[in-house]
Amino acid sequence: MALKNVIGIDHAVVMVKDLDSAAENYRKLGFTLSPRGTHSANMGTGNYTIMFDPDYMELLGVLVATEHNAPARAFVERHGEGIERIAFTAIDSTEGAEEIRARGFTPIGPTDFERPVTLPDGTVSAAKFRTSSPVSTRPARRCGSPN
Amino acid sequence: MRHANAAKRIREALIATPEPAKDAAHLARLIDREPKAEADGAVTVTSGGDRADFVYLTLDQLGKRYPGVPLAGLSERGGAALVLVSGDLAATEQALGAAAVRSGAAIVVPPAKANGTLLAFIAG
Numbered sequence: 001m002a003l004k005n006v007i008g009i010d011h012a013v014v015m016v017k018d019l020d021s022a023a024e025n026y027r028k029l030g031f032t033l034s035p036r037g038t039h040s041a042n043m044g045t046g047n048y049t050i051m052f053d054p055d056y057m058e059l060l061g062v063l064v065a066t067e068h069n070a071p072a073r074a075f076v077e078r079h080g081e082g083i084e085r086i087a088f089t090a091i092d093s094t095e096g097a098e099e100i101r102a103r104g105f106t107p108i109g110p111t112d113f114e115r116p117v118t119l120p121d122g123t124v125s126a127a128k129f130r131t132s133s134p135v136s137t138r139p140a141r142r143c144g145s146p147n
Numbered sequence: 148m149r150h151a152n153a154a155k156r157i158r159e160a161l162i163a164t165p166e167p168a169k170d171a172a173h174l175a176r177l178i179d180r181e182p183k184a185e186a187d188g189a190v191t192v193t194s195g196g197d198r199a200d201f202v203y204l205t206l207d208q209l210g211k212r213y214p215g216v217p218l219a220g221l222s223e224r225g226g227a228a229l230v231l232v233s234g235d236l237a238a239t240e241q242a243l244g245a246a247a248v249r250s251g252a253a254i255v256v257p258p259a260k261a262n263g264t265l266l267a268f269i270a271g
Contacts, residue, residue, distance in 0.1 A: 002179050008198025012160055012229055014264050022262045029256060029266070030152030030242030051148040052156040055199060057229070059262070082263030083226025086160050086201070088178075088194065105177055 005096035006088045011049075011056045015075055015084035019061030022081070023048045026059060033059075044069045060084070152242035153235040155271055157199040159191075161228035163221060167203035174201060187211060199230075213250040213267060220258040221265070227258070228265035239268045 016022035023033055026048070034049040044066035050057040062069050062076075075084050090096040097107040164170045171182040171190035183191045189204035189212075209227060210218055221227050230253075233239040239254050240247065246260045247268075256266040 002195060006178055006195070008195030009157065009160060009201075010198075012157060012226070014262055016262045025260075025262060029246060029261065030239070031150050031154065032148050034148075050150070050154075052154060052231075054197065055157045057157070079222045079225055080220060080263050082221070082258065083160070083229070086226065089198070100177065103177060103179065 003096065003099045005091045005093070005099055007091060008089055009055055010087045010089035011058050012083055013058045013060050013085045013087065014082065015072060016059055016061045016081050017076055019046050019048070019059060019063065022059050022061065026050065031057075038063065042066060042068050045072065054089075150242075151238070152268065153233040153238040154231045154268065155234050156232050157229055158232050158269065159200050159202050159228075159230035160226065161202045161204060161209060161230065161265070162225070163206050163209060163227040164203050164224050165205060167205060167208070171201070171203040174203075209265075213253065213255050213265070215248055216250050216255045216265065217257045217259065218265070220263050226264070228267060230267045230269060232271035233268040234271055236268065236270050243268075 019036070023036070027033060031050045034051065036046055036048055038046045041064070044062060044064040045060055046063045047061070048059045050059070060072070062072055065073060072084070100107045162170065167188065167190045168182070168184070171192050175182040175192050178192075178194070180192050180194075185191055185202075187204070187208050189202050189208050192201040192203070194201060204212075206218055206221060206223060206227070210216070233254070236254060243254060243256060247254050247256045250267070253267045253269050255268070258265045
């Protein structure tokens, strides 16, 4: 059996200390990076994505310290830079959270968030996500679906 | 998105742990999959469909998979490495230059040169 709504690894999140210098390092390694994304003021984080097919990598860094990103800062303090979480693709993250609950785990969320994205024609839209996370796994594993 | 290093996709996410069987069993229970013991002591958990696999292993086992690659910067427990499929290993080697080392059939960037993440490129 397998979960119906959680269908496999979606992306790997690499937590970094200095987001722009990490991005420059990955460019030197021959990766093409998306433009820098900035999450909400509450989240205080930014990211660069390295898109593959069907998955991707995400470089994630704290731009402004907030209460919300305290766990991210603690991770870097404890472990240094590196893979902080692996995210799953969820067909429906709310249903996926219920499937996880039915298996005896307690999910956090679903949580909605979004970040502005500049499209190729210069207009600005928003990438919206709904995620949930099991609470007792290492490293964190997040199930997400576009909102 | 095209990459000069010819990376195409993630094949494996390698998770370091002193207890591969225990931690793999935990994930397998969470996502309703069967863990598979590998010959070197690592344990694989498929994540679904054509997506990348999780591989739980000790740092010692990781070092044996990629001999000659310094593991400085990795924790005993946590996400350690990504195995990436390359569409052209010659292009990978050229793009990575001195940042990478040959290790068996893979071209590997040590964690110290990839912000704490070992990147192993393999032929696809």
